[in-house]
Amino acid sequence: MDMVxxxxxxxxxxxxCRDMGVTLMRTSYSTIFSESLDFTCGLALPTGELIxxxxxxxxxxxxxxxxxxxxxxxxxxxxxEEGDVILHNDPYRGGLHTPEHTFFKPIFxxxxxxxxxxxxxxxCEVGGMAPAGFAGEATEVFHEGLRxxxxxxxxxxxxxxxxxxxxxxxxxxxxxxxxxxxxLIASIDLGERRLADVVRKHGIASFEEHVHxxxxxxxxRMRAEIEKIPxxxxxxxxxxxxxxxEDRAYKIRAxxxxxxxxxxxxxxxxSKQAKGPINGTLGVAHGAAFNxxxxxxxxxxxxxSGCFRPIRVLAxxxxxxxxNFPGPSVGGNTxxxxxxxxxxxxxxxxxxxxxxxxxxxxxxxNFLFGxxxxxxxEFFCCYDLTPVGWGGRAxxxxxxxxGGINGNCPHIPVEVFEYRFPFHMEEFRLVDxxxxxxxxxxxxxxxxxxxxxxxxxxxxxxxxxxxxxxWGIHGGHAGAKAELFINRAGSGEWLTITQAFNKVxxxxxxxxxxxxxDRLKISSPAGGGWGPPEARDRARVKDDLxxxxxxxxxxxxxxxxxxx
Amino acid sequence: xxxxxxxxxxxxxxxxxxxxxxxxxxxxxAGPSMLVRNxxxxxxxxxxxxxxxxxxxxxxxxxxxx
Numbered sequence: 001m002d003m004v005x006x007x008x009x010x011x012x013x014x015x016x017c018r019d020m021g022v023t024l025m026r027t028s029y030s031t032i033f034s035e036s037l038d039f040t041c042g043l044a045l046p047t048g049e050l051i052x053x054x055x056x057x058x059x060x061x062x063x064x065x066x067x068x069x070x071x072x073x074x075x076x077x078x079x080x081e082e083g084d085v086i087l088h089n090d091p092y093r094g095g096l097h098t099p100e101h102t103f104f105k106p107i108f109x110x111x112x113x114x115x116x117x118x119x120x121x122x123x124c125e126v127g128g129m130a131p132a133g134f135a136g137e138a139t140e141v142f143h144e145g146l147r148x149x150x151x152x153x154x155x156x157x158x159x160x161x162x163x164x165x166x167x168x169x170x171x172x173x174x175x176x177x178x179x180x181x182x183x184l185i186a187s188i189d190l191g192e193r194r195l196a197d198v199v200r201k202h203g204i205a206s207f208e209e210h211v212h213x214x215x216x217x218x219x220x221r222m223r224a225e226i227e228k229i230p231x232x233x234x235x236x237x238x239x240x241x242x243x244x245x246e247d248r249a250y251k252i253r254a255x256x257x258x259x260x261x262x263x264x265x266x267x268x269x270x271s272k273q274a275k276g277p278i279n280g281t282l283g284v285a286h287g288a289a290f291n292x293x294x295x296x297x298x299x300x301x302x303x304x305s306g307c308f309r310p311i312r313v314l315a316x317x318x319x320x321x322x323x324n325f326p327g328p329s330v331g332g333n334t335x336x337x338x339x340x341x342x343x344x345x346x347x348x349x350x351x352x353x354x355x356x357x358x359x360x361x362x363x364x365x366n367f368l369f370g371x372x373x374x375x376x377x378e379f380f381c382c383y384d385l386t387p388v389g390w391g392g393r394a395x396x397x398x399x400x401x402x403g404g405i406n407g408n409c410p411h412i413p414v415e416v417f418e419y420r421f422p423f424h425m426e427e428f429r430l431v432d433x434x435x436x437x438x439x440x441x442x443x444x445x446x447x448x449x450x451x452x453x454x455x456x457x458x459x460x461x462x463x464x465x466x467x468x469x470x471w472g473i474h475g476g477h478a479g480a481k482a483e484l485f486i487n488r489a490g491s492g493e494w495l496t497i498t499q500a501f502n503k504v505x506x507x508x509x510x511x512x513x514x515x516x517x518d519r520l521k522i523s524s525p526a527g528g529g530w531g532p533p534e535a536r537d538r539a540r541v542k543d544d545l546x547x548x549x550x551x552x553x554x555x556x557x558x559x560x561x562x563x564x
Numbered sequence: 565x566x567x568x569x570x571x572x573x574x575x576x577x578x579x580x581x582x583x584x585x586x587x588x589x590x591x592x593x594a595g596p597s598m599l600v601r602n603x604x605x606x607x608x609x610x611x612x613x614x615x616x617x618x619x620x621x622x623x624x625x626x627x628x629x630x
Contacts, residue, residue, distance in 0.1 A: 047593075069595075076592035092577055093565070093586065149574075268618060282584050314614070315584035322584040325577050 001213050009202070009210040010302050013052035016194040017041045020119060021054045024187040029179030030124045032383045035416055036409040039121035040064065041187055043195060046106075046113050048072040049305040051211045059096065059337050059406035060120045062290030063283040065305055066094035067102050068118065071150045077113055080106045083157030085185055087167075088150040089126075091141065091281045092325050097333040098145040099126050099133045099383075101181075103153075105188040109199045114207065117191030119184045125177060125381040127170040129510060131370025132381040134462040136244040136508035138277040138328040145330075146170040154185070172370060172379045215306030222307040223261030225297035229351050233257050236346035237269075238339055238359075240320070241467040243276030244331075244508030249468065250274050250320050252339050254289075256347040265289040265344055266314040267321040276508065277462070279323035280332035280340060285315035288337045291406060292344035296355050331366075331462045331508065334385075337406040338362035339464070349473055354394045358442060358473040358528030361388025363464040363482055363507075364404050365524045369421075369514065371457025382421050386522055387411050389435050389443030392476055392530030397540075398443030400430055400549075401524070411446075422455035431480060431523055433551040437558045438476030438529020439536050444549060445480055445526035451519045459514050461497070463507040465525035476529030477558070482507070489517025533558050565589065582611035 020041035025034055032038045040060035042053035048068035053061050070093040071086055086104040089095050095102070101123045107115040126145030129135045138144050146167065153163050167181075168174040199207045234256045239249040253269040273279045280288070290308055294301075301307050315322035321340060323329045342359040349356035365386035373380050385407070390398035403409040414425045427449040436442035461484065469478035484506060485494040496506045503509040514520075541559045544550040555561040566576040566589045578587045578598060585607050587598045596607040606612045 070586070072593050073588050073591045073595055079592075266618070282579075282586065285584070312583070314582055314611075317579040317581065317584045322579070324579075325574075 001209065006210060006213055006217060010052070010214050012198055013043055014054065016191055017043060017052050017054035019194065020117065020187040020191045021056050023190050024119060024121065024183050027186050028183035029176045031412050031416065031420060032122055032124045033180060033183065035412040036385060038407060038409050039119065041191065042118045043191060044068050044116045044118055045211065046072065046077055046115065049215065051115070051215065051304050053303050057407055057409065058291045058294070059284070059287045059333055060100070061303055062287035063096045064118060064120065065308060066283045066286055067120070068116065070094040071104055074150050080113060081156045082106070082108045083154060084152055085154035085188065086150050087148055087153040089148045091147070091323070091329045093149060094283050096281060096283045096287065097330045098128070098141065098147060099123050099330065100333060101184065103184045103188050105192050107192045107195050109196050109204060112204065114199060114204065115195055117188035117195065119187040121180065121184050122383070123177060123180055124383045125171045125173045125370070127172070130368065130460040131172055131458060132368035132383045132460070134330050134366050134368045134460055135277065135510040136331070136460055136462050136505065137510040138330060139245060139275050140326045140328055142326065144277065144328055173381050175378070214302060215304050218302045218304050218306030219309045221301040222297065223310045225301070226258060226263045226310055227261050229258045229348065231259050232351070234347040234351060236343050238343050238346065238471070239468055240278050240336060240339055241464055242505045242508065243274035243278045244505045245274070245276035247504055250278065252320060252336070252343050254340070254343045254347050256344060262310050262312070263293065264312045264314065267319065268314065268316055270316070270320045273318050273320060273323050273327050277328035278320070278331045278336050278508070279327050279329045280321045280336045281329050282315055282322045284332050284337050285321040285340065286313045288340035288406070289313045289344055292341040295405070296345060296348060296352055334364045334366055334406065335462060335464045338404050341405050346473070353474065356473070357393045357398065358391030358436060358438070358476050358530050359470045360390040360398065360405050360527050361445060361465060361470055361479060361482070361525030362404060363388065363525050364407060365482060365522055366462040367459065367522060368461070369457050369459040371455050374455055380421065384412055384417070385409055386448065386524040387446050388524045389445050389479055389526035391473070391527040392436065392438045392440035392442050394530060395440070397440050398435060398527035400444040401446035402443070422453045423450045424453055426451055426519070431526065432548050433554050434480035434526035435549065436470065436472040436477045436479040436527060436529030437533040437554065438472055439531025439533065440529065441536070441544070442470070442472065442479040442527030442529050445524045447521065447523040449519055449521045452514050452516050454516050456516065457514050458511045460510040460512070461507065466507045470525050470528045472528035473530055475532035477533065479526030479528045482525040483521070483523040485521045487519040489515055494521065534560065578605050580605060580607035580611055582606060582615040
């Protein structure tokens with residue numbers, strides 16, 4: 001097979017996945033899809049092997065193969081008909097956490113099942129104990145919303161009305177969920193049509209030959225990348241600061257073994273699963289390992305199941321990286337995914353010094369709120385996340401204020417946020433001096449202050465890095481920690497949530513009341529620095545000082561720069 | 565994963581003790597087998613061997629550290 005046609009077919013498949021994503025973005029109702037792009041679209045074989053994906057949410061890309069495996073293991077191919085749509089969000093069957101809803105559609109050509117179109121989206125409201133999903137004080141999956149094993153939501157092209165009624169009766173925002181589900185289905189409908197067109201044009205045999213060759217090609221490329229890493233065993237560990245229930249830290253440990261073109265990520269030695277909702281599912285453990293390895297290897301390797309073949313992931317059941325039923329896991333796919341991925345990269349940072357970065361802020365400062373709209377009487381919800389600073393690299397500073405490593409999710413634009421929800425954004429800025437000092441400094445954190453305008457509501461929070469700072473590497477310093485403060489209307493005080501509401505954790509809690517006039521100040525964590533600060537180019541230090549990216553004290557005390 | 569006889573609900577989640585993979589009792593499609601060694605469930609001989617070697621290595625490291 002020639003490389004030209006292989007690249008053309010590969011490019012077409014990725015293009016279909018991207019078009020699926022754009023369809024989802026443009027037709028969805030909730031800002032988590034239309035603005036924050038918290039979804040991924042892909043194409044897979046009937047065996048469950050991923051053949052292409054769009055470059056949307058990295059955590060879902062690596063998690064997709066396990067989700068597909070559950071579906072094809074539980075639903076026989078013989079039971080599938082043209083026009084079926086299967087829905088699945090079960091965290092214990094390959095899922096990532098309850099908000100992540102996966103829609104599958106079988107693609108038939110001339111009566112033969114050839115593939116699945118797949119769309120995974122983070123649905124904002126899923127029921128459970130807190131509006132918008134992230135109940136920071138959940139202690140079991142039943143607090144985290146409705147769990148859906150693989151079920152048909154459409155059968156032979158027609159809605160299964162009973163399933164729709166059941167799903168929409170269990171959420172606070174049924175109209176929005178209905179719209180978002182339709183958007184997810186529109187996405188896979190498009191994928192089905194486009195792929196069927198491609199297969200009809202090139203023929204079934206040619207299509208199958210090309211996709212298998214494409215996966216083999218990805219496998220070869222990934223093995224070649226792994227072979228560049230010296231054989232050996234590499235270990236790294238980091239901590240989640242608490243679980244929202246108990247004030248103690250939880251260890252994430254990765255031991256990465258490299259042997260030729262094979263790589264094994266073994267999480268043995270990580271803490272037992274937590275009572276609170278920071279546990280990762282097996283899908284998260286796989287997704288985070290794949291995410292880390294994709295960050296460290298050639299970004300042009302086609303992302304399909306082939307490139308995952310050389311990587312084996314070992315996640316002990318009942319641990320922080322493989323929660324057992326009925327343990328909670330809603331924070332596992334945001335906060336803990338970041339920690340796991342960075343621990344894997346940290347393990348390989350010595351062997352891949354030129355490629356591995358210091359950690360990013362590695363927390364999404366997930367801000368969830370909901371209440372009743374004063375004009376319409378309809379319940380509203382929002383899942384808002386805050387960008388972080390990324391870690392310094394061997395040849396550049398970390399990026400300032402961008403989406404965390406697992407999500408690639410943009411912030412909701414201020415204008416959209418204020419138009420859609422009863423808040424006024426009083427401040428939105430980079431945090432001066434927050435990036436970890438280094439030869440290449442960490443990216444700056446972002447801070448925003450929001451004021452509740454006229455609608456009483458409740459808010460919840462799922463975050464980390466308020467107690468344990470993001471680490472620097474190779475002599476670089478840690479980045480600044482995250483912060484969250486509340487200022488009650490009429491009060492001059494800014495308090496932490498622990499101070500104001502006696503919550504165990506300042507970063508993970510559920511259902512705190514918010515009244516008109518109350519203000520919140522949310523600051524994300526910054527990136528760690530790379531290399532010793534004293535080795536930083538003097539011109540860069542001066543530029544940073546003039547730009548306000550570092551303080552005069554930092555310039556003098558850390559970088560040894562005399563007054564400019 | 566063990567389903568009720570009518571397949572309406574899950575009775576038990578079986579996972580490989582080493583890699584954590586969910587193992588299905590009666591899968592619709594052929595999947596990893598369920599091996600039982602000393603009362604513990606594994607998905608493959610590879611996982612049994614890996615776990616045994618890791619345990620041995622950690623024991624040796626603990627002894628040498630002491």
